[in-house]
Amino acid sequence: MKICISACGKDPDSEVDPQFGRCNYFVIIDPDIGSVTSIKNPGSEASGGAGIRAAEAIAGAGVNTLLTGSVGPNSFSILSEAGIETCSGIRGTVAFALREYQAGKLAVLESPNASTHSGIKKS
Amino acid sequence: MPVPKTPVQNTITITDDCFLSLCTGGKAQLMKIAIASGKGGTGKTTVAVNLALAIEEVQLFDCDVEEPNCNLFLEFELEPVEEVICLVPEINPDMCTLCRNCSSFCKYNALAALPNKILSFPALCHGCGGCSFVCLAGALKEKPRPIGMIEKASPESSLTFICGTLNIGEAMATPVIRSLQRHIDENRPVIFDSPPGTACPVLSVMGYADYCVLVTESTPFGFHDFLLALEAARALKVPVGVVLNRDGLGDSRVEEFCRAEGIPILLRIPNDKMIARLYSEGTPFVKEMPEWKKKFEDMFETIKALACKNTGV
Structure with a gap:
């Protein structure tokens, strides 16, 4: 079971980044075998279609569950198509977000919760 | 036209008539003028529509395809030409x-x-x-x-007017502008009403023009965005002149800058109640204030001369 968290850095102590398409890294944790890996988000510097590139990358990495903040319509359609469960409401560090998910505190997204380009507006 | 607050040193005086007639005889007929600005709401459409109505045998293209509004003033019957x-x-x-x-x-x-x-x-x-x-x-x-539609004014209209409209929800204005530009009659002068800003759609209009008129107002916002548009025009190597709209409002920063840079101020449209009222009623002011027809005609002649000499930038 691979769980992916959108983050500012590469490891479990990094702060999460709630902007799915524009975050810097995806930290991928498999609690069953205790592995932690990370991938650079190819969407972070895209001029457009950032969420599409981001969703493509985590689908390619074989992720089962995504923990993030906001997901736009384009990325949501890819995540659904790839069968990736998406939960929103992450805060704190990557490790903290994982614990919150495991405690059942993060809501599963049934539809996109952001408009396109909303990730560009982050400061 | 009101007396300028400060002496204008960069007003254009054309003395060499022989030279002028020599160069305007050929190229000027094919002249393409982009009416642009950085900031929105500075008067691009006002200048484009009034200029087109003042000079004869010209084609007006509304290239502001995200919000084409020339026809709010022209009120022509439009016929579909092509789907983009x-x-x-x-x-x-x-x-x-x-x-x-x-x-x-x-x-x-x-x-x-x-x-x-x-x-x-x-x-x-x-x-x-x-x-x-x-x-x-x-x-x-x-x-x-x-993604969009090209329409033109019916043949009985007083002006050749072609307009592009980007479909609602679509993001790409440039292909609509490119399609619009394929309808240019190369034998007559063209006026482009450009979109605001300095992004791809504007560059596709400026880059297609022989001369760029930047409409601005001398306010902090107007000046800031004027500089951006000027930079774009210079990158595209298109000669530039300025129309100062709502002249008398704000300060003299645009004028001082233009004087220092040698950029001609082609026309000043005063911050005038009558002009504002006609605008609010959707009436091009050259129709009701005939003295302006001559001013726009003069501006057109000046542009032809300047574009020919390739000065201005």
């Missing part, structure tokens, strides 16, 4: 080998390669055709997707 389409990929899943060539080629991220299929996002596609070119399996075909 963008060629977007259609994937045959039976032939696709999931090689990912298409998605990694696409600079606009309009294609996503999932482990078991390729998804396409037509709204992001610029129609470059690269994906079908790099598809070795021949699984990609291009299909037309409508």
Whole structure:
């Protein structure tokens, strides 16, 4: 079971980044075998279609569950198509977000919760 | 026209009539003038419409395809000319080998390669055709997707007027502008009403012009965005002149800058109640204030001379 968290850095102590398409890294944790890996988000510097590139990358990495903040319509359609469960409401560090998910505190997204380009507006 | 607050040193005086007639005789007939500005709401449409109505035998193109509003003032009956389409990929899943060539080629991220299929996002596609070119399996075909409309004023209208409109929800204005520009009659002068800003749609208009008129007002916002538009025009090597709109409002920063840089101020439209009232009623002020017809005609002659000498920038 691979769980992916959108983050500012590469490891479990990094702060999460709630902007799915524009975050810097995806930290991928498999609690069953205790592995932690990370991938650079190819969407972070895209001029457009950032969420599409981001969703493509985590689908390619074989992720089962995504923990993030906001997901736009384009990325949501890819995540659904790839069968990736998406939960929103992450805060704190990557490790903290994982614990919150495991405690059942993060809501599963049934539809996109952001408009396109909303990730560009982050400061 | 009111007396300027400060002496204007960069007013254009044309003395060499022989030289003028020599160069205006040929090229000027084909003159293409872009009416642009950085900031929105500075008076681009006002200048474009009044200039077009003042000079005869001209073609007016409304290139502000996201919000074309010349016809609010002209009120012509419009006839459809063509639908603007963008060629977007259609994937045959039976032939696709999931090689990912298409998605990694696409600079606009309009294609996503999932482990078991390729998804396409037509709204992001610029129609470059690269994906079908790099598809070795021949699984990609291009299909037309409508993104906008070109319309023209009916033949009985007093002016040749062509207008592009981007469909609601579409993001790409530039292909509509390009389609619009294919309807230019190369034998007559052209006036482009440009979109605001300095992004791709504006560059596609400025870059197609022989001369760029930047309409601005001497306010902090007006000046700031004027500088951006000026930088764009200079990058495209298009000569520039300025129309100061709502002259008398704000300060003299635009004028001082133009004087220092040698940029001609072609026309000043005063911050006048009558002009404002006619605008609010959707009436081009040259129609009600005939003295302005001459001023716009003079401006056109000046532009022809300046573009010919390629000064201004």
